[in-house]
Amino acid sequence: MKVTKADIVISAVKPEQYPVDQLPEIGLAGRSNVGKSSFINKMIARKNLARTSSRPGKTQTLNFYIINDQLYFVDVPGYGFAKVSKSEREAWGKMIERYIMERPQLKAVVLLVDLRHAPSVDDVLMYEWLKHYEIPVIIVATKCDKIPKGKWQKHLKVVKETLKKKPEDPLLLFSSETGYGKDAAWGSIIEHMKR
Ligand SMILES: Nc1nc2c(ncn2[C@@H]2O[C@H](COP(=O)(O)OP(=O)(O)OP(=O)(O)O)[C@@H](O)[C@H]2O)c(=O)[nH]1
Numbered sequence: 001m002k003v004t005k006a007d008i009v010i011s012a013v014k015p016e017q018y019p020v021d022q023l024p025e026i027g028l029a030g031r032s033n034v035g036k037s038s039f040i041n042k043m044i045a046r047k048n049l050a051r052t053s054s055r056p057g058k059t060q061t062l063n064f065y066i067i068n069d070q071l072y073f074v075d076v077p078g079y080g081f082a083k084v085s086k087s088e089r090e091a092w093g094k095m096i097e098r099y100i101m102e103r104p105q106l107k108a109v110v111l112l113v114d115l116r117h118a119p120s121v122d123d124v125l126m127y128e129w130l131k132h133y134e135i136p137v138i139i140v141a142t143k144c145d146k147i148p149k150g151k152w153q154k155h156l157k158v159v160k161e162t163l164k165k166k167p168e169d170p171l172l173l174f175s176s177e178t179g180y181g182k183d184a185a186w187g188s189i190i191e192h193m194k195r
């Protein structure tokens with residue numbers, strides 16, 4: 001998809017703040033620092049519209065980005081960030097749960113995992129939880145620039161087996177650094193938007 005227009009519309013913490021225009025939405029989920037905001041920036045070819053940081057926990061709210069007046073990317077705060085209090089973690093959980101469970105226009109969640117490592121316990125829980133609520137998931141193994149090409153298949157196999165990936169969910173390679181996998185990711189997102 002050629003992105004000609006992209007803007008942040010709102011940073012929301014509760015449903016009353018979500019956009020009301022019924023456009024399809026694609027959520028981004030994954031561990032803190034895995035590269036969700038970087039994924040959005042690469043996909044829309046903007047340097048830092050979705051704010052990124054080497055410090056985990058950068059994204060704290062549900063950030064709605066409107067793309068070509070056609071769809072939203074919803075940047076979701078990452079999980080698994082140790083420096084978060086129990087009450088913050090609970091607030092996070094409630095915010096995500098409300099969004100994911102009560103949002104018919106949510107067409108799919110892009111679940112980002114780090115290609116370098118086996119998915120964490122939290123990654124597995126997140127995947128199982130999304131599947132439980134019958135949300136289509138596009139699994140994106142990112143930071144593939146950090147692994148030599150010859151080892152990609154081996155690492156993909158670990159991701160697939162650890163998550164117990166369902167056959168209907170695609171697993172794609174990606175790099176926000178090089179742009180590898182951008183067209184495939186758009187292809188999958190567009191397919192899910194039409195459902
Ligand atoms: N080499 C490489 N670095 C990446 C890639 N994607 C993200 N990064 C780096 O990883 C760090 C975290 O990226 P973010 O996009 O801010 O991560 P996030 O998932 O949005 O993190 P939170 O907002 O804290 O949940 C930054 O330093 C990025 O530059 C990638 O594909 N390759």
Ligand SMILES: [Mg+2]
Nearest residue numbers: 036037058059
């Ligand atoms: Mg972020």
